[in-house]
Amino acid sequence: MALEGTAPLMNVAKRPARAKWRRIFRSKTALVGLFLVSFWVVLAVLAPILPLQSPTKPDVMAMANPFPSAAHWLGVDILGRDILARLIFGARTVLLVAPLSVAVAMTVGISMGMVAGYYGGQVDAVISRFSDIILAFPVLVLYVVLIANIGPSVINIVIATTIASAPGIGRITRGLVLGLKQQEYVAAARLRAESTLYIMLVELLPNCRGMLIVDGCLRIGYTIITIGILGFLGLGLPPPNPDWGGMVKESTTVLNVWPFMSVEPSIAIVSLVLGFNLLADGLREAWKP
Amino acid sequence: MTRFLCKRLIMMMVTMLCASFLVFAVCEFSPGSVARKSLGPFATQQQVDLLSKKLRATDPLPVRYSRWLGVLLGLIPDPLQAPDSGLNFNDPRGAQYFGNFGYSTLNKLPVNDVIWNRLKNTAVLAGLAFALIVPLSIIFGILSGLKEGGALDRFLSVICITFTSIPEFASGVFLVTLFVILWPLLPGTSQLDPGSGWSIPSQLVLPVAVLVIYDFGYVARMIRVSMIGVMERPFIRTAVLKGMNTRQVIFGHALRNAMIAPFTVLLLQINFLVSGVVVTELVFAYPGFGRLLLDASLFGDIATLEAATLVTVAIAVTTQLVGDLGYMLLDPRIRVK
Numbered sequence: 161m162a163l164e165g166t167a168p169l170m171n172v173a174k175r176p177a178r179a180k181w182r183r184i185f186r187s188k189t190a191l192v193g194l195f196l197v198s199f200w201v202v203l204a205v206l207a208p209i210l211p212l213q214s215p216t217k218p219d220v221m222a223m224a225n226p227f228p229s230a231a232h233w234l235g236v237d238i239l240g241r242d243i244l245a246r247l248i249f250g251a252r253t254v255l256l257v258a259p260l261s262v263a264v265a266m267t268v269g270i271s272m273g274m275v276a277g278y279y280g281g282q283v284d285a286v287i288s289r290f291s292d293i294i295l296a297f298p299v300l301v302l303y304v305v306l307i308a309n310i311g312p313s314v315i316n317i318v319i320a321t322t323i324a325s326a327p328g329i330g331r332i333t334r335g336l337v338l339g340l341k342q343q344e345y346v347a348a349a350r351l352r353a354e355s356t357l358y359i360m361l362v363e364l365l366p367n368c369r370g371m372l373i374v375d376g377c378l379r380i381g382y383t384i385i386t387i388g389i390l391g392f393l394g395l396g397l398p399p400p401n402p403d404w405g406g407m408v409k410e411s412t413t414v415l416n417v418w419p420f421m422s423v424e425p426s427i428a429i430v431s432l433v434l435g436f437n438l439l440a441d442g443l444r445e446a447w448k449p
Numbered sequence: 450m451t452r453f454l455c456k457r458l459i460m461m462m463v464t465m466l467c468a469s470f471l472v473f474a475v476c477e478f479s480p481g482s483v484a485r486k487s488l489g490p491f492a493t494q495q496q497v498d499l500l501s502k503k504l505r506a507t508d509p510l511p512v513r514y515s516r517w518l519g520v521l522l523g524l525i526p527d528p529l530q531a532p533d534s535g536l537n538f539n540d541p542r543g544a545q546y547f548g549n550f551g552y553s554t555l556n557k558l559p560v561n562d563v564i565w566n567r568l569k570n571t572a573v574l575a576g577l578a579f580a581l582i583v584p585l586s587i588i589f590g591i592l593s594g595l596k597e598g599g600a601l602d603r604f605l606s607v608i609c610i611t612f613t614s615i616p617e618f619a620s621g622v623f624l625v626t627l628f629v630i631l632w633p634l635l636p637g638t639s640q641l642d643p644g645s646g647w648s649i650p651s652q653l654v655l656p657v658a659v660l661v662i663y664d665f666g667y668v669a670r671m672i673r674v675s676m677i678g679v680m681e682r683p684f685i686r687t688a689v690l691k692g693m694n695t696r697q698v699i700f701g702h703a704l705r706n707a708m709i710a711p712f713t714v715l716l717l718q719i720n721f722l723v724s725g726v727v728v729t730e731l732v733f734a735y736p737g738f739g740r741l742l743l744d745a746s747l748f749g750d751i752a753t754l755e756a757a758t759l760v761t762v763a764i765a766v767t768t769q770l771v772g773d774l775g776y777m778l779l780d781p782r783i784r785v786k
Contacts, residue, residue: 189607292460293467296765298720300727301742301758308746309475385616389728392618393743408618412732415637419626426619434614441610445598 183446190442196435200428204251213242215249215402226418237407237421238414247428250402254432257314257397258383261321266376269326270368273333274360278341284334291327299324303386307395314397317390321383332375336368370447377440381433388429404429457773461766468762469755473514476751504529504554517755523547551752555745560756563741568760570641571730571738575722577653578660583715585661586668591707593669594676595699606673609666617725620662621732624655639733656733660726664718671714676707709779713772720765 218240228235234243276287391405411421484500519525526545540559550560593605629637639652727739745753
């Protein structure tokens with residue numbers, strides 16, 4: 161009897177959440193974004209089993225005519241390495257580093273924002289002033305100064321992204337929490353003597369979810385651009401790791417003769433960033449309150 | 450109002466102090482010393498140590514920071530310029546004056562001789578880009594915000610999102626391939642050298658285009674959101690029901706209200722442009738401020754780096770303050786505080 165009673169109730173409770181995700185598929189922009197992102201994700205995951213040439217071994221014979229050919233679909237770069245293979249293996253690095261950096265930055269930022277918004281008062285003042293100082297720093301300067309001094313590596317890019325983006329994420333979270341903590345269900349949880357951590361994680365965080373996912377998507381896009389810029393400035397991951405920004409930089413010297421060597425990795429970066437941006441936009445439209 | 454201004458000015462000072470200390474602290478992690486980079490890889494360790502000592506780079510961090518601050522404020526003379534330091538650093542302005550940014554180890558010149566000229570070049574570039582970004586983004590933002598989700602909105606939104614997804618170095622590559630290599634209309638470098646056979650305006654076209662492409666879509670999106678918010682307000686409905694035509698509604702009621710929020714966003718773009726030019730300047734070999742900043746941080750030239758960072762942070766905090774003040778002027782409702 162009890163089971164019969166609860167089953168339909170659970171269905172009702174589940175439906176809005178599922179509809180929320182289903183609405184994404186009705187938005188064309190979100191679908192295009194999802195397609196672009198999954199295109200690169202699939203290629204990056206399958207890279208080791210795809211019949212690709214080596215991304216690091218040069219094909220000396222192909223250097224005489226580096227243009228796209230049957231052997232090298234997208235041509236070879238100035239050192240005779242297959243561009244298609246380098247693009248796909250480069251996607252592995254970007255798709256690992258960018259979401260990882262954003263995930264760490266969001267963890268730090270959300271914690272900062274939660275604490276500042278929930279406690280308010282002095283705690284809020286200290287965290288907000290600290291964020292203001294970081295936010296006054298022009299982002300790219302912050303990255304260049306940090307990476308030029310602590311050196312380029314995956315961990316350092318994660319650190320730099322966290323320092324640069326956490327205050328911004330914190331500010332958004334703080335704003336959301338300030339509105340949410342007035343709600344009855346938070347008061348109810350306090351009355352039940354739930355711990356602060358429980359209130360933050362179970363009552364507040366899920367209700368900030370939508371905005372934060374959209375923001376995270378946008379940030380992944382920007383982080384991919386930043387990683388590209390760092391590579392282009394010569395501050396990317398050390399060679400011979402294929403790095404999209406680095407690939408553009410290496411080939412700008414021969415842009416006059418072989419423009420495709422720079423254009424192809426540029427298109428790769430644009431398509432992936434565009435994918436994340438369209439996805440973020442589609443999510444925002446679909447989840448609008 | 451006066452209290453508000455004083456509070457903000459003090460906050461600005463504190464921010465700049467913290468930022469400059471942060472730069473010193475980050476440079477502590479730098480693996481190669483400035484002396485090593487000045488002397489090249491073949492200098493003996495003894496030579497490097499000697500120069501480090503002359504540059505007083507061996508002092509602990511707080512000592513160096515307070516010395517730098519003292520020199521900047523004109524409280525103490527720059528010790529590196531003393532004749533007995535053996536460095537041959539010589540600033541025509543003297544060793545002790547307010548605003549002494551010290552001596553650039555990268556350029557072997559006083560920082561004040563290097564930085565302002567570069568900043569002027571960048572201001573030209575950023576100014577031109579800004580002059581194009583403002584009208585373009587306002588037109589795009591308002592047109593797409595008129596009817597949310599309409600065909601025009603979706604079309605313009607896709608254009609804006611696509612443009613913001615193109616990093617500056619990528620659009621640089623695309624534009625150079627199109628307009629320099631395939632169809633040679635414009636120069637591929639912009640060293641602002643009148644003797645290169647290209648006029649100065651033609652040298653500015655591509656760098657400005659790169660900046661506009663990357664930035665205007667973002668601003669247009671912000672204006673769009675604000676416009677949508679205004680179009681949903683009751684006073685617009687009243688105006689429409691009163692029988693006003695669309696043009697009167699937009700220009701008489703919607704536009705002014707829709708511009709309040711994006712005003713700050715637009716101002717913040719000045720801040721973005723001054724530092725965001727690093728990549729553009731590198732692509733086109735433009736003799737600007739961003740490249741100076743990049744070179745200084747790669748070389749470990751802390752005096753130039755500090756000066757450049759302080760200038761960018763100063764621009765950032767000033768635009769923030771101007772933004773807040775302008776916001777108060779435009780929107781009487783928040784003037785109460």
